[in-house]
Amino acid sequence: xxxxxxxxxxxxxxxxxxxxxxxxxxxxxxxxxxxxxxxxxxxxxxxxxxxxxxxxxxxxxxxxxxxxxxxxxxxxxxxxxxxxxxxxxxxxxxxxxxxxxxxxxxxxxxxxxxxxxxxxxxxxxxxxxxxxxxxxxxxxxxxxxxxxxxxxxxxxxxxxxxxxxxxxxxxxxxxxxxxxxxxxxxxxxxxxxxxxxxxxxxxxxxxxxxxxxxxxxxxxxxxxxxxxxxxxxxxxxxxxxxxxxxxxxxxxxxxxxxxxxxxxxxxxxxxxxxxxxxxxxxxxxxxxxxxxxxxxxxxxxxxxxxxxxxxxxxxxxxxxxxxxxxxxxxxxxxxxxxxxxxxxxxxxxxxxxxxxxxxxxxxxxxxxxxxxxxxxxxxxxxxxxxxxxxxxxxxxxxxxxxxxxxxxxxxx
Amino acid sequence: xxxxxxxxxxxxxxxxxxxxxxxxxxxxxxxxxxxxxxxxxxxxxxxxxxxxxxxxxxxxxxxxxxxxxxxxxxxxxxxxxxxxxxxxxxxxxxxxxxxxxxxxxxxxxxxxxxxxxxxxxxxxxxxxxxxxxxxxxxxxxxxxxxxxxxxxxxxxxxxxxxxxxxxxxxxx
Numbered sequence: 001x002x003x004x005x006x007x008x009x010x011x012x013x014x015x016x017x018x019x020x021x022x023x024x025x026x027x028x029x030x031x032x033x034x035x036x037x038x039x040x041x042x043x044x045x046x047x048x049x050x051x052x053x054x055x056x057x058x059x060x061x062x063x064x065x066x067x068x069x070x071x072x073x074x075x076x077x078x079x080x081x082x083x084x085x086x087x088x089x090x091x092x093x094x095x096x097x098x099x100x101x102x103x104x105x106x107x108x109x110x111x112x113x114x115x116x117x118x119x120x121x122x123x124x125x126x127x128x129x130x131x132x133x134x135x136x137x138x139x140x141x142x143x144x145x146x147x148x149x150x151x152x153x154x155x156x157x158x159x160x161x162x163x164x165x166x167x168x169x170x171x172x173x174x175x176x177x178x179x180x181x182x183x184x185x186x187x188x189x190x191x192x193x194x195x196x197x198x199x200x201x202x203x204x205x206x207x208x209x210x211x212x213x214x215x216x217x218x219x220x221x222x223x224x225x226x227x228x229x230x231x232x233x234x235x236x237x238x239x240x241x242x243x244x245x246x247x248x249x250x251x252x253x254x255x256x257x258x259x260x261x262x263x264x265x266x267x268x269x270x271x272x273x274x275x276x277x278x279x280x281x282x283x284x285x286x287x288x289x290x291x292x293x294x295x296x297x298x299x300x301x302x303x304x305x306x307x308x309x310x311x312x313x314x315x316x317x318x319x320x321x322x323x324x325x326x327x328x329x330x331x332x333x334x335x336x337x338x339x340x341x342x343x344x345x346x347x348x349x350x351x352x353x354x355x356x357x358x359x360x361x362x363x364x365x366x367x368x369x370x371x372x373x374x375x376x377x378x379x380x381x382x383x384x385x386x387x388x389x390x391x392x393x394x395x396x397x398x399x400x401x402x403x404x405x406x407x408x409x410x411x412x
Numbered sequence: 413x414x415x416x417x418x419x420x421x422x423x424x425x426x427x428x429x430x431x432x433x434x435x436x437x438x439x440x441x442x443x444x445x446x447x448x449x450x451x452x453x454x455x456x457x458x459x460x461x462x463x464x465x466x467x468x469x470x471x472x473x474x475x476x477x478x479x480x481x482x483x484x485x486x487x488x489x490x491x492x493x494x495x496x497x498x499x500x501x502x503x504x505x506x507x508x509x510x511x512x513x514x515x516x517x518x519x520x521x522x523x524x525x526x527x528x529x530x531x532x533x534x535x536x537x538x539x540x541x542x543x544x545x546x547x548x549x550x551x552x553x554x555x556x557x558x559x560x561x562x563x564x565x566x567x568x569x570x571x572x573x574x575x576x577x578x579x580x581x582x583x584x
Binding site for chain 1: 491492493494496497498499500501515516520521531533536537538539540569573
């Protein structure tokens with residue numbers, strides 16, 4: 001029996017999270033803004049209908065928002081992360097084989113192939129996630145991951161569940177799907193395909209696979225197979241992280257070296273926490289800071305620093321950074337943004353120094369993480385982080401962290 | 413040098429054998445050889461795992477009996493993915509002994525039964541009330557005589573947000 005892939009995708013996830021705790025937003029236009037309240041990154045259906053665009057800078061959209069009583073919210077990542085975890089826990093109840101694809105999407109693989117059984121499981125998943133968390137989901141089912149994606153595309157437009165089982169169903173759904181909306185076909189590839197007179201997903205399905213392979217290498221060929229119901233891409237294990245980044249725009253420009261160092265230390269601390277959470281070491285750290293891109297003489301400074309030995313010790317990383325910043329920093333500039341990136345990540349086992357092995361997570365770091373985990377963020381921090389942080393993200397319209405912070409839980 | 417006899421200090425030091433202590437030769441009836449060997453190998457003599465590192469001090473007689481500590485979270489939260497905490501404001505539930513500042517544990521996976529205390533979405537706001545059935549109609553009942561009963565029209569599923577399973581009140 002061939003297994004089927006089920007793609008579960010949360011509808012307008014960030015907005016749905018907000019609505020779960022605030023039914024007042026139900027049926028009203030709502031948008032969520034990115035870090036620092038920069039761009040629109042989530043829209044309710046009502047907001048989409050008003051013509052608000054994904055990724056649009058908020059200052060451009062603010063007029064439309066004001067005129068139409070759109071509810072504008074800053075992103076509340078702690079809430080979204082917690083709600084995502086809850087949804088995934090529920091999905092895992094339905095299959096041992098799953099792939100958490102993104103914060104709001106997951107593939108399940110089930111050994112079922114009858115229309116009734118699949119329909120039934122989809123209905124149960126949909127109603128359970130809605131009841132338990134308040135998050136509405138769309139479900140697409142197909143014999144391959146790509147076709148499950150296609151099914152999901154139509155599910156979103158229709159009643160929330162779509163099955164592609166028979167050749168006829170598959171053909172019908174591909175015929176009306178523009179080729180650029182096929183999973184893995186970007187704008188660039190779509191242009192190329194269209195110049196070869198491949199306009200729809202169905203055209204792509206029927207294209208000679210060898211020809212597509214020539215155009216887009218083996219992944220392109222696999223995509224054609226996948227559209228034909230031949231599974232090439234199985235559920236993938238979580239791929240290990242390649243790098244860890246922490247990048248933010250400042251709320252107001254930074255002009256002094258002291259503040260810049262403090263900001264970078266702050267970012268480093270956060271990145272190192274992530275690093276230890278993933279149980280990895282870094283062998284290379286880089287940082288950058290820049291003025292606005294629209295400055296007359298924009299300044300962009302970047303430095304990549306190789307470490308003597310791979311580490312996850314915040315102290316080591318801070319020391320390296322603070323030594324190197326002063327030489328690159330220019331007075332009389334208005335810096336808008338800075339970032340830290342940890343590269344060359346590896347698990348501790350492959351880690352050796354010339355002079356023997358060292359314990360890979362320093363005790364102090366373990367204690368630090370444990371304290372901050374138990375008693376809340378920033379219970380213990382480095383003295384160099386002390387003081388006011390005027391560059392902190394603006395999140396003027398953030399809702400409370402209902403599920404992760406006792407001080408902010410829902411009041412009824 | 414004398415010939416024959418015992419050579420002092422020869423052989424491996426005592427206590428290096430498989431039992432980890434000096435052994436001695438004894439006579440036993442042939443018929444009991446196997447049972448005695450089996451006894452030594454199984455229950456009668458267990459080689460200590462760390463025979464060289466005996467911990468000083470007296471072992472706690474309770475060591476073997478601690479299976480796990482009591483966990484309040486596990487007691488109160490049966491469905492972690494569906495459980496939320498909310499804080500009470502107002503006095504609409506005082507007759508049910510729910511007071512301002514109390515923490516409620518809310519399980520959204522449960523289907524409300526008449527008599528349950530529930531969180532419901534009314535006019536875009538979440539509120540705590542008792543869910544009751546009178547004749548064939550469903551109501552939300554505030555547990556405070558100064559508030560009015562609210563009749564539920566429309567789909568119960570979409571109005572009831574979750575079922576309150578516990579009240580947490582810290583006294584100090």
